[in-house]
Amino acid sequence: MKMSEIKKKYHNEWLLIEVSKFDKDYNVIEGKVIANSPFKSDIYSALLRCKGKKIAIEYVGELPKEMAVLL
Amino acid sequence: MKKYPVEVYQNLLFTKGAIKGPQRIFTARLLIDTGSSYTILPIEALIAAGYDLTLFKDKNKIRLTTASGFTFAHKIAVQWLHILGIKIENYPIIAYTLPEDIYADGILGMDFLSRINAIIDIKNGIIQVH
Numbered sequence: 001m002k003m004s005e006i007k008k009k010y011h012n013e014w015l016l017i018e019v020s021k022f023d024k025d026y027n028v029i030e031g032k033v034i035a036n037s038p039f040k041s042d043i044y045s046a047l048l049r050c051k052g053k054k055i056a057i058e059y060v061g062e063l064p065k066e067m068a069v070l071l
Numbered sequence: 072m073k074k075y076p077v078e079v080y081q082n083l084l085f086t087k088g089a090i091k092g093p094q095r096i097f098t099a100r101l102l103i104d105t106g107s108s109y110t111i112l113p114i115e116a117l118i119a120a121g122y123d124l125t126l127f128k129d130k131n132k133i134r135l136t137t138a139s140g141f142t143f144a145h146k147i148a149v150q151w152l153h154i155l156g157i158k159i160e161n162y163p164i165i166a167y168t169l170p171e172d173i174y175a176d177g178i179l180g181m182d183f184l185s186r187i188n189a190i191i192d193i194k195n196g197i198i199q200v201h
Binding site: 019022025026027028039040041044045047048050052053054055056057058059063067069070071 | 083088095097107115116118156168169171176
């Protein structure tokens with residue numbers, strides 16, 4: 001599935017994608033979604049079980065309107 | 072000099088990074104943080120990439136001071152790191168998993184930004200690299 005199609009299908013979720021094609025800057029062009037969740041921790045759990053050689057973690061959708069980060 | 076677009080959201084800047092480990096390549100979403108000394112990636116992703124953190128000795132750990140206190144984290148040299156169009160081999164990063172509510176997997180820190188002599192144009196959402 002193309003990344004443009006993936007972005008249409010999923011919304012406000014974290015995705016784990018087995019990538020079949022990157023561009024030269026390692027943006028995903030095409031791949032298969034192997035896990036999706038609103039929670040990043042679910043994706044990390046799936047990541048430990050995945051077998052693919054090229055993997056991408058992506059967030060698709062909008063970020064919260066009121067978001068503050070202090071690290 | 073090359074210009075790379077970054078994602079600007081409120082007062083935050085995000086980009087993507089690719090990392091090569093012994094078993095696989097993975098890409099992750101990074102928060103650009105000039106307040107961070109190091110580039111940070113999640114422990115789970117590094118394990119998935121093929122790094123066995125149990126094999127790293129305590130001498131590879133560094134003290135990581137955060138806004139809420141401090142912790143210790145492994146410093147690992149990944150086979151290569153590719154961010155903003157620049158690939159650097161054998162690059163040291165910190166293995167640390169950020170909290171859930173930060174919409175990023177890791178942090179692009181001053182170590183990398185300094186090395187590429189980055190100029191951040193916040194208004195236009197662009198980073199210039201040399």
